[in-house]
Amino acid sequence: MFRLLASNTQSGFRPVILRKVRGNTSSLKLSGTSVDFDKTPIQFRNNSTAAPMGKVDRFFTKASADPLLKDALSSSGNSAKLNRFEELLVTANQVNPLHNNSLHKQYFETIKYLFNMIKDDAVKDYVSRNNVFQYANLLNNSVYQNRTSRLSGSRNRDSDQYQNNTLNNDxxxxxxxxxxxxxxxxxxxxxxxxxxxxxxxxxxxxQFKMYPEMISLWEAGVNDDEVSAIYLKQTILSVILPVTYDEKRFDYEQVLQIYELNTKDTPTVNFELLGTMGKIAIRAGDYTRGLDCLETLLHVYELNAKANRKLVLRSLSELHLTFIGSCKDINIARHFFDKVVEGDLPYQVLLKAPHVQSLLENCVEVNEPVDTILYFWKATVGHYNAEQSDKSNLNSRYAILNNSFFSVFFRLYPHLTQESYSKLKEVIAIYATIKPIDEFFLNTVISNYTWNDNVVFEQLIENYSIHNVARSPVSYRVILKKIGDIQEFDNAEILARWNESLAHLDASNYTYIPIADWAALRDATIMSPFRDQREQFYLKVLDAYKNYHQDERACLRFAKYWLNRSDYIEQVSRVSLEEKPQFNSDMEVTIPSFRKLRQNVDYKKVTQPMFRPRRT
Structure with missing residues (x-):
């Protein structure tokens, strides 16, 4: 069956996976630092009950006193390397680095250490089955830990932050x-x-969306007689089949064949595979099979006391959400949606924003009326507002939901009319009756705004004051960036918005103008559709504030943006190369008296070497 399915693509999967995996590995290769196995491993210090990493060092210190182990503890001793790998592996699996920045760094240093160790044949050739499982499990958990660390916490989101540890960890x-x-x-x-x-x-x-590599890995295993049974386990099929369907490796009928061939002789079907097949069926429009899978899962939950009820509930929840987000029959999707927001279920479902986002898009695709879309959005906002959940998680869900809704709204109402204006006011009023208007909400409305009308745009901005919204620098950048799309704003108004943004930075104790603010100014002027009217003004502002960059690296990063933009580089480089450049703009750019903002760098001196070779 599988060789038949595979015959239409490649003559053999082993060369494919080796080519793909090795190709990806080389492109992602880290700096080739040698591994010193005698180097003291990373030390973890926290108040958890997990074993500290220092325990590993103490083990080797004591063991080194035993003459029988001297050879094993030498730098070339295979046993010592394997023991060290096992100790570090066990300890790393006991550590939870979330919400502890110091521990987070040490945790990922240790994973890198383990990765380098397993490349050594002295370790790789002698690891046990449990070692390999623990290592794979650690990598899987670490992807989640790193993503959570990137999306949470109080990190400075400005683009001028140089240390991107989470990216390096990825x-x-x-x-x-x-x-x-x-x-x-x-x-x-x-x-x-x-x-x-x-x-x-x-x-x-x-988690890394390595879908082609997943499929190639799986197909290589299926076509290897020695291990094919492992690759056809139901727990494996539950992971890989959705990928093969979504990537169009197999169509729905082929997925069903694979499923039926591997379940027909078994008394029970794994609940995860049931959930998987239900989700694939819904995406394929086979709602009857999707409902059958849901019913079977409910039966497993109610009658099979041996089943892991928590995991079965998770499968039920995910299948329920798939009916909401992937079902193109909006009546069916609404039935499942209403069950969640009304709390009328024997199992708990967390209404995830991406599924509602997909529901809204499906409504547009099948030409549902605007009021139906408004209903789903309003009900979801109310549902989230009633939840007792972590604030950062809720903010993330609101951001996804509102961005999706207003993206749809301005597609349905691309132009300003009396109807569209009234509907927008209605939407804002609805939100205000459910929860207080906040910066996230207004930023999202403004980011998606498509009407080329500065009067309504100014009215939207007034909502920050009307609703006493606490503002961050982000809101000023969002406004400035969006002005780039509205022709009715002149350079005087753009300068006023720029000055407002700088005043807020100064009041917020910034000593420099972040890269993100320079990007907003750029999008409002020289990179806008109205470049001819705004380019010289942009250059004049840049020349006035050029030394307010954070430092030399910020200047270099700023200049690098323009190097491959031949249509702009000649003009932008004038600020660096000309002693006293004159620009064709009648706007007078005056630097106000700041409390904290200041000149930090000699922009001309730093950027001249970058621009001079490009200037003809």
Whole structure:
């Protein structure tokens, strides 16, 4: 069956996976630092009950006193390397680095250390089945930990922050995950590979959206007689089948064939696979099968006491959400949606914003009336507002929901009319009756605004004051950026908005103008559709404030943006190369007296070497 399905694509999957995995690995390769296995490993210090990393060092210190172990503890001792790997692996799996920045850094340093260790044959050739599972599981968990760290906390989001540890961690984790997949395909762990290890590896790849690599890895295993049974386990199919369908590797009928071939002789079907098939069926429009899978899952939950009820409930919840977000029959989708917001369910469902986002898009696709879309949005806002949930998570959900809704709204009402204006006021009023108007909401409305009318735009801006909204620099940038799309604003009004933004930065104790503010000014002027009227004004503002960049690296980063933009570089480089450039703008740019903002760098001196070779 699988060789038949595969015959239309490649003559063999092993070369494909090796090419894809190795290709991805090389492109993501980290700096080639050698690994010193005698170097003191990362020390974890926290108040948790997890074993501290210092325990590993104490183990080796005591062991080194035993003459029988001296050879094992030498830098070339295979046993010492393997023992060290195992100790670090166990300890790292016990640590939760969330909400602890210091611990977070040490945690990922240790994962990098483990990744380098497993590349050594002294470790790789002797690891156990449990070692490989723990390593794959650690990588999978770490992807989630790193993403959560990036999306939460009180980090400075400005683009002028240079240290992007989460990005570096992502690169390292991708490399480690692909390296492990490479080793599995090459047969290195064939004797000890099992379904749990393969499953967590596929889940790690899924988090990074490595869909082609997942499919190639799976098909290579299916076509290997020695391990094919592992790749056809129901727990593996529950992970890979949705990917093969979404990536159009198999159509719906082929997925059904694979499912039926691997479940027909089993007394029960794994609940995760049931949920998976239900979700695929819904996406394919087979709502009857989707409902059958949901009913079977409910039966498993109610009658099978041996089942892990928490995991079954999660499968039920995900399948329920798929009916909301993937069902093109809006009546069916609404039935499942209403069950969630009304709390009329025997199981709990967290109404995830991406599923509502998909529901709104489906409404547009099937030409549902605007009031139906408004109903789903309003009900979701009310549902979220009634939830007792973490504020940062709620803000994220509101952001996704509102951005999706207003994107749809301005597509349905692309032009300002009496009807569209009244409907927008109605929407804002509805939101205000459910929860206080906040910066996230107004920023989202303004970001999606498409009407080329400055009067209504100014009315939207007035809502910050009307509703006493606490503002961050982001709102000023959003406004300035959007002005780039509205022709009716002249340079005097743009300068006024720029000055407002700088005044807020100064009041917020900024000593420099962040890259994000320079980008907003750029989008409002020289990069706007109205470049001819705004370019010289932009250059005049840049020349006036050029030394207010954060430091030399900020100047270089700013200049680098223009280097490959041949239509702009000649004009922008004038600020760097001409002693006293004169610009064809009658606007007078006067720098006010600031409390904190100041000149930090000699912009001309720093950027001249970058622009001079490009200037002809």
């Amino acid at each position: 690169v390292m984790l991708k490399t480690a995950i692909l390296d492990l997949a490479d080793n599995i395909v090459s047969g290195h762990f064939k004797a000890i590979l099992d379904a749990p290890t393969l499953r967590v590896l596929l889940l790690a790849m899924f």
